[in-house]
Amino acid sequence: MPLGERYGGDKSESRYCGVETDFDDDMPNLLSLNIHGGFDFVIATLMDPNYRPSLVDDDTSRSHALPFAGSDLVLSPSQWSSHVVGKISSWIDLDSEDETLRKDSEIALKQEIAWASHLSLQACLLPTPKGTCCANYAKCLNQILQNLGSMQLWLRIPLEKSEDDTDARNPDFMGEGHNDSWELWNSFRLLCEHHSQLSVALDILSSLPSASSVARWFGEPVRAAIINTNSFLTNARGYPCLSKRQQRLTTAFFDHSIQIVISGQPVHNIPLGASESNVDNNAEGGWRHPLKSYLDYVAFLYQKMDPLPEQERFEFGYRDYLQSPLQPLMDNLEAQTYETFEKDTVKYSQYQRAVAKALVDRVSDENASSVTTVLMVVGAGRGPLVRASLQAAEETERKLKIYAVEKNPNAVVTLHSLVKLEGWEERVTIVSCDMRNWNAPEKADILVSELLGSFGDNELSPECLDGAQRFLKEDGISIPSSYTSFIQPVTACKLYNDIKSHKDLLHFETAYVVKLHRVARLAHTQPVFTFTHPEDLSKTSNQRYKKLRFDIPSDTGSSLIHGFAGYFDATLYKYVHLGIEPSTATPNMFSWFPIFFPLRMPVYVQPGTPLEVHFWRCCGSTKVWYEWCVTSPSASAMHNTNGRS
Amino acid sequence: MPLGERYGGDKSESRYCGVETDFDDDMPNLLSLNIHGGFDFVIATLMDPNYRPSLVDDDTSRSHALPFAGSDLVLSPSQWSSHVVGKISSWIDLDSEDETLRKDSEIALKQEIAWASHLSLQACLLPTPKGTCCANYAKCLNQILQNLGSMQLWLRIPLEKSEDDTDARNPDFMGEGHNDSWELWNSFRLLCEHHSQLSVALDILSSLPSASSVARWFGEPVRAAIINTNSFLTNARGYPCLSKRQQRLTTAFFDHSIQIVISGQPVHNIPLGASESNVDNNAEGGWRHPLKSYLDYVAFLYQKMDPLPEQERFEFGYRDYLQSPLQPLMDNLEAQTYETFEKDTVKYSQYQRAVAKALVDRVSDENASSVTTVLMVVGAGRGPLVRASLQAAEETERKLKIYAVEKNPNAVVTLHSLVKLEGWEERVTIVSCDMRNWNAPEKADILVSELLGSFGDNELSPECLDGAQRFLKEDGISIPSSYTSFIQPVTACKLYNDIKSHKDLLHFETAYVVKLHRVARLAHTQPVFTFTHPEDLSKTSNQRYKKLRFDIPSDTGSSLIHGFAGYFDATLYKYVHLGIEPSTATPNMFSWFPIFFPLRMPVYVQPGTPLEVHFWRCCGSTKVWYEWCVTSPSASAMHNTNGRS
Missing domain, CATH: 2.70.160.11 (Hnrnp arginine n-methyltransferase1)
Incomplete structure (x- = not known):
């Protein structure tokens, strides 16, 4: 059952919490206990941990099935794919000096992943590389990745890094036993060429590396964070809790769609009869999942997150989605685009403040009623800068004459009706023309534009404003300046x-x-x-x-x-x-x-x-x-x- | 006039020697003097060194031509392209902190290269990057390279590297002022993505870096080595000569098709009336090119090179030419290929020695006349290993019975006629069959094969010999072992x-x-x-x-x-x-x-x-x-x- 509902409709994966389990032949029972216990999925060992390919007698192997945990029929296809992440045998060590172990590892890895594929699991958890070298592991995995369906492979990496900087500066250190687990992951994914089905499951240890070191992982494809029960502290009432840093990290995981997995044995003795409000569990004859208090704590962290602010909710669907920049100089914008931009009230109130300040600087209070300031809006669109400028004039009690220059004839239609509706005819002249071709009847005191792109000059604001500068008085003001x-x-x-x-x-x-x-x-x-x-x-x-x-x-x-x-x-x-x-x-x-x-x-x-x-x-x-x-x-x-x- | 003829017909570019000249408005005279003086080409400055784009008055620039050294008509197109390498102005500094100089540099670089292209020059010599950073230079050159015809651009790089290892181990050193000129070249060519028209002209200084450091350059596209007169020593008779190391380096340049260019002013005062045997010069009223003694010395080095050994001459055309490895298991070889391989007498005499040694080890002198050794040649081709084995038997006076197994029916035809011609019918049984399918009538003492590829096992020798091992006695010998x-x-x-x-x-x-x-x-x-x-x-x-x-x-x-x-x-x-x-x-x-x-x-x-x-x-x-x-x-x-x- 999901950890909770976050206000604003976070529909990301991080609502689901998993649990790492030991090998169990009885997969239906294993799954049922854990799902009833409140978890959404299990990370389950697929193969008997005692199995080694080299120990199998060649003669008997043909008639024997591999020692998998149950057949594919023990669960329904949707159970397999929704609730089980396959855990690949942790004894596997593909870069061992021991050739027998290396060869056994290669065979077992291929057998287990083939089995997981057969079950249509969504993901498998791969054991952490044992040493500092992972070339042979990466080579085998890369071979597998070339022919894999849609399954994700989560490489298990401990979140650790020694803070000894002198080591890191030694060029020899790469080959010798570095202790930054990110390096291991980096080599692995470079060898596998950033394969999109290769991702990371982080093992969260009780002590965390420095903040900037941890921050690197948020640019990586981390799918799961595995928290061992050992990493939990104990609160005053005997319940598990996390340190402040661990709490913030967990929240950051939630925010990045990273699923939490609880692992290990319960190490907190919850006092019996303690005030438990979970009715479900009491109803089932008092049986409680041994890790329930850890799960409850994670759910508590999830639920107490700040709701997503409105702006973030609006932008949620755009996260990490690549768009090509606008080219307003070449193309006419659509009504929808204007609509969106005009909603940005903060932007226009900044413009209003700037125009107000400029008006006051330009015309003293004494001259306020006699001098009319000429202001040109170049690229007026459907009028938001015209409105902001007029409001600034009103606020500062200055007299203003506006030329609203706009090249998009569709926007000019709206602009005309706006002027009529608001009764601005006296003060606003609409110029339906490309500013590059316009001959202004007089020069402006203030030139207002909103031609900036995300990178400032990338939508050709410099070129447009250089061109428009001929409309501006020698001592005129450009907003933006x-x-x-x-x-x-x-x-x-x-x-x-x-x-x-x-x-x-x-x-x-x-x-x-x-x-x-x-x-x-x-x-x-x-x-x-x-x-x-x-x-x-x-x-x-x-x-x-x-x-x-x-x-x-x-x-x-x-x-x-x-x-x-x-x-x-x-x-x-x-x-x-x-x-x-x-x-x-x-x-x-x-x-x-x-x-x-x-x-x-x-x-x-x-x-x-x-x-x-x-x-x-x-x-x-x-x-x-x-x-x-x-x-x-x-x-x-x-x-x-x-x-x- | 070329430096000389090398025995064995070295037709490479390195026979031609050039000279770097100063700016001269009179290009025909400049060229004529130097060609008459014995050089094959000149590296000539194309533009007046005093020209700077920013000093040109805008108003007059339209009516004035750029100050190039002569018009394109002063030389014939073939003179331009065969005898002139354009030298780009050496004041150009594209990574200067001075913005005016940077912009001037960019304009002049483009103008001069455009001019050189117009003249259809084969190459231009580009000035050495001034500082340690060459990003802007590389960016401009890369823009030029994208639209360049077939002209080569030779980046001038001094052959220098300080031997201070402590510097090199400091990770900060890259940005701070490294002194290995190869680094500069490396950055440059990485930025230009190994563009095939970008190459190197090395400035040879009087002191050379370590041998392994210099050796790096033989993997790079070095086209010319520029030796300044200052780098020459003086021999007992007052003539210029080079140090032993410089001599070896110059010879290595010749061997790698790198052209020598003499640069600088004459610094050796050749005694007048010294014994000069050059009739040509004396005939021309005693005029001698001021750098003639340097040129003569370079020609002397060229001519005294060892002639190319026969094998090198044979392989000359294959240098750095990529071929796909043979796949003899899949394809039948052609007669031409057999012909070539059979010529390799050294190889077969090694086989003969190996078989002889094996025969002696296998059969003692006492048993020599009674015991017949069974030898199988797997992949007999047209018979060279059969011949080598029979010669080994003769040499050691051992009795030998040979099975010659060959899958290519075309080669078997030759094999049959060879056996007949040589009268080997008693001793050699030809088996026309793929060794993978053959059932041998008896087991062999010795198995001889030549299935090795350039990388040993790359032509599947291990797989073939594992298969053939079933023909071999328990204590049999495989050659190769x-x-x-x-x-x-x-x-x-x-x-x-x-x-x-x-x-x-x-x-x-x-x-x-x-x-x-x-x-x-x-x-x-x-x-x-x-x-x-x-x-x-x-x-x-x-x-x-x-x-x-x-x-x-x-x-x-x-x-x-x-x-x-x-x-x-x-x-x-x-x-x-x-x-x-x-x-x-x-x-x-x-x-x-x-x-x-x-x-x-x-x-x-x-x-x-x-x-x-x-x-x-x-x-x-x-x-x-x-x-x-x-x-x-x-x-x-x-x-x-x-x-x-």
């Missing part, structure tokens, strides 16, 4: 795999708009390109080149960079800003998702090694594009040369 | 590019037979798989797994691994061996070229970091294949999973 793009390196396995599935270069050289969720942000953002308006056009070009050096915190351990998350921050006017750069983001604004610049080959960065990145904004006669590359720790290929993608 | 494969990591830019040009995965997961020439061997070979015959078949399989760790000598500096060169060594019988493993190779044998296992992504290895490699020999029910991967310094993808390629 400047904007800066930012990037940070991220691990984003899911995005990388989605891009890779296209099997072409083009998709690896495209920047995507994406609600980043399952990513690990590995360093603070850094500014990339800044544009200021108005600008001395004779002196500057809109080409840019920036070299950035990121130092990933050394307690993170090594990491794999799949690409760069991009953001912007805009100064609308003086202190009024607007943006999505995480540390300064305008709250509750939903017009922009971040942008993602992928790398064709993920870059592996060891602790203490700087990550050096180069970004270019290139301008040709007919297009504007970005190129990017990495030069340290080692050089990548140049991305998007000549804007080819 | 064992064989081992070996690999070593190599830089092989040319091979990598040839494979990459196929643009598919298959070609990166294939092993090739190739006469390795333009490769850098980065570490000693290590053994991979060993097979022994006869073998206890009930206990062993022919599957193999080997993990290897290569330590590249730390004075090499960093390196890039494009793949692995593979070899074999076989013990025919006791001390008689046969093989191509470089340190123990049988001399003057030409039946086998090495094998090459490519890596899909080249692996960058820093000094002091071990290279860890894994090889598997996998056996399915219908095929045998290799898989391979790298796990340190970082994990590669698994290659050829399930033998897919």
Whole structure:
């Protein structure tokens, strides 16, 4: 039975809680006990743990079945697939020095996975690699993955990393016995080429590595977190509970659709007759699943999570979903898109504040009733900036004349009816025309626009505003007056795999708009390109080149960079800003998702090694594009040369 | 005029010697003087060195031509293309902190290369990157390379590397000012994705880095070596000469088709009236090219090279040419192939020695006239092993009965006529049959075969001999009695590019037979798989797994691994061996070229970091294949999973 309902309708997998069980020949009983006990699924050993292929007598083997836990008929197909995750024998060690064990391991691994496939299980839990080398394990698994149906393979990895930095800086340490379990996973998945059916089940130990080290895993395909009963503390009443850090981690797992699995023997002696309110269990003659109090605690954590804020609920379906950026200069937007953007009240109230501030700066209180400020909205759409500007005028009691320039004739229709409806005819002149071709009858004091993309300049705001600058008085104000793009390196396995599935270069050289969720942000953002308006056009070009050096915190351990998350921050006017750069983001604004610049080959960065990145904004006669590359720790290929993608 | 003729007909580019010249408006005169002076081509500055795009007045620029050295008409098209390499302005610095210089550099680079393309020059010499960062330079060049005709771009790189190992072990050193010029080249070519038109011109300085560091360059696309007059020593007679190491290096350049270019001012004062035998110059009124004595010395080095041995001449056309390995089990060989193999007298005399030794061990001198040894040749072809065995019998005065088993009916025809011609009918029984299907009438004392591939077991010798073992007496002898494969990591830019040009995965997961020439061997070979015959078949399989760790000598500096060169060594019988493993190779044998296992992504290895490699020999029910991967310094993808390629 699910852990509970989260307000806002979290329908993710993390509502389901599993339990790891010992080998049991009687699978129906095993399943029934655990499901009745409150768990949603079991992680069940499929094969008798005493079985070894090399011990089977060749002569008798042909007439004997393999010692699996029950036949496929003991459960219904839907029971198998909904409630059982297969646990592959934990004695398996494919990188053992002992050749017999290695060969037995290979045979057993193939037999057990073939059996799990036959049962149509959704997933199998694979044993943790035993040593520091996992090449032969990866080679066998990679062979299996090439011919696997839809089953997921969860590689069991302990969440551990020693904090000894001196070790990590020694180049020899890779081969010698490193103790960052992420390294093991990273080698494994590189050898298996980020196979989309290979994922991770994390074993949560009682002590946790540093926060930045743990954070790496949120960019990885973690499906389950296995918490051993040993990792639980005991509360004042004798019940199991988790430390504050473990609680926060568990909540983060829930938030990332990672399922919790309880493992181990009960180690808390719950006082008999203690105040238990679970009626179901009492009704069944007092039988209680021995791990029920652990499950109850996990359910308690699930239920006490903050409800998803409205904005997050709205954006839930967009999480980690790659979209191509808008090209408003080339295409006319649809009504639906306007509708969405106009709902972003936070954005327009920032614009209103900026215009108000500009009006007051431009016209003193004494002149308020005599001087009329000329304001042009370039790209007026269906009018939200016109409204914000008029409200600013009202608020500051300044006189305002607005030219609303819009090239999309469909939006102009709405704009006309809006002006009529609101009775703005006196103050607003609608210009149905591409701003690039318009000849303004007079020059403006203030130029207002909302042409910014997720990466600031990526929707050609610099080029549009340079063009529109001819309408602006020498001392006029542009709102926004400047904007800066930012990037940070991220691990984003899911995005990388989605891009890779296209099997072409083009998709690896495209920047995507994406609600980043399952990513690990590995360093603070850094500014990339800044544009200021108005600008001395004779002196500057809109080409840019920036070299950035990121130092990933050394307690993170090594990491794999799949690409760069991009953001912007805009100064609308003086202190009024607007943006999505995480540390300064305008709250509750939903017009922009971040942008993602992928790398064709993920870059592996060891602790203490700087990550050096180069970004270019290139301008040709007919297009504007970005190129990017990495030069340290080692050089990548140049991305998007000549804007080819 | 070429440097000379090398015995054996070396027709490579290295016969031509060039000279680097200063800017001269009078290109016809410049060319004429240098060609008359004995050089084959000039590296000539194309643009006035004082030109800077930003200093050109915008208004006048439209009416003025760019300050190139002469128009395209001053030389004939064939003169331009045969005798002139364009030298791009050396002031160009695309990674300068000075933005004006950076922009000027970008404009000038594009203008000059466009001009060189217009002139159909074969190559341009690009200035050395100024700092340690070359990202912007690489980005611009990569843009140019995407739209370049057939012209080569030679990036000028000084041949230098400090020998300070402590620096190299510091992970921070990459970004901070490393002093291994190979690193610069490596970043550059990775950023340009190994573009086949981007190559290297090495500046040879007076002091050379360590031998292993220099050796790396022989795996790179080096086209020219520029020797400055300053790097020459002075001999007892006052003439320029090179140090022993420089001489060996120059010879190695000749051997790798790398052209020598003389650069700089004459710094040796040749005594007037010294004994000069050059009639041409004296005839021209005594005028002598100021650099003639340097050119003469280079020509002297060229001419005094050892002539190419016959075997090398025979193999010259195969250098670095990728071939697919033979599959004699599936296909019948052609007469031409037999012809070639049979010419390898060294190989068969080794077989003869092995058989002789086995005969003597098997039959004592006393029994020599009474006991007849039964020998089977499996895969007799057109009879060379039959002949070698009979000669061994004659030499040791042992009695021999031979079964010659051959599956190719075309070869059997030749075999029959050979037996008749030589009068061997009494001693040789021809069996026209696949050895897998043959029922031998008696068991053999000795089983002789030549089923080895370049990598030993890669032509299925283990499987064939396991099958043939049923013909062998319990205490019988197999010749070969064992064989081992070996690999070593190599830089092989040319091979990598040839494979990459196929643009598919298959070609990166294939092993090739190739006469390795333009490769850098980065570490000693290590053994991979060993097979022994006869073998206890009930206990062993022919599957193999080997993990290897290569330590590249730390004075090499960093390196890039494009793949692995593979070899074999076989013990025919006791001390008689046969093989191509470089340190123990049988001399003057030409039946086998090495094998090459490519890596899909080249692996960058820093000094002091071990290279860890894994090889598997996998056996399915219908095929045998290799898989391979790298796990340190970082994990590669698994290659050829399930033998897919």
